[in-house]
Amino acid sequence: MELMVFKEELADVYDLIYQDKNYEIECDFVEEIFRKYSEKPISTLLDAGCGTGGHAIPLAKRNYNVVGSDISEMIIEKAKEKSKNIANLEFRVMDLRDFRLHEKFDACIAMFAVMGYITKNSDVVKALNNIRRHLKPNGIFIFDVWNGLAVMRTLPEQRIKEIENDKVRILRVAIPNLRAFDHICEVNYKLIVLNKKEGTFNEVNEKHVVRFYFPQELKYYLESAGFEVLKICPFLDLNGNVDENVWNITAITRIVEQEK
Structure with missing residues (x-):
């Protein structure tokens, strides 16, 4: 692992x-x-x-x-x-x-x-x-x-977050996938990063596997x-x-x- x-x-x-x-x-x-x-x-x-x-x-x-x-x-x-x-x-x-x-x-x-x-x-x-x-x-x-008690009561939902500073602007989408039997939540992140100076975009996909x-x-x-x-x-x-x-x-x- x-x-x-x-x-x-x-x-x-x-x-x-x-x-x-x-x-x-x-x-x-x-x-x-x-x-x-x-x-x-x-x-x-x-x-x-x-x-x-x-x-x-x-x-x-x-x-x-x-x-x-x-x-x-x-x-x-x-x-x-x-x-x-x-x-x-x-x-x-x-x-x-x-x-x-x-x-x-x-x-x-x-x-x-x-x-x-x-x-x-x-x-x-x-x-x-x-x-x-x-x-x-x-x-x-x-x-x-x-806390597993809270995770199972309030199931994880998709979240969108925007962050920026003087150099970059970031849009982050978090899409959860609950694997209840394994006590695990997979969170698939999609990030779109805008370089303000160059005017270019970079897309990053990442998975976080988190145990509760x-x-x-x-x-x-x-x-x-x-x-x-x-x-x-x-x-x-x-x-x-x-x-x-x-x-x-x-x-x-x-x-x-x-x-x-």
Whole structure:
């Protein structure tokens, strides 16, 4: 199974496509979780599936020592370009399922539904076990995914989005295909990119295959991999409750100490 990698054409406009994401507020949420659930101050942080550094860069600016990882070389190059003068941040091309580092971290985050792009059961197990191996005792792991309760209640619909800046204008059409039995939604994206200066069009087609999780299913995977589930809550709402109306959910976990 190949994890989804952004095409070269999309790597160039990744940040423009997701310009409406408020990464600072999401980093506030991460820090709120650290304060409430970590038994020790967080210093070292792994940002798994970091994209172009939307979370890694502001967290490094908040004085965390951050390693950002992504499976896409082109996306990592973009992240490096954006963070040249930040000493406590580095980016590496890595696969969540089998990366090996000679260091362990106080915490790991996997934001923007990164775990949803790991769709095969055996690969979910591999990724969780691998992340656990790279966390220090009592290390915290935080990630968000699509909530299966909400996906099945409010079926995904076709969406159209227009984005532009002074260089390009983009029309993006998202056409979902729900594979309910497999807990997967295939989202077929068609992007038409207009280069304003040259007056040329470029069409890009890409498929995102995203897995959604039901809360008890998620809890089983995590506990089987050696994590204690501290909280499953709505994304950006630490005090909220998860039900069929909440599309994005956050799992807050901690390593279970092994008996000696």
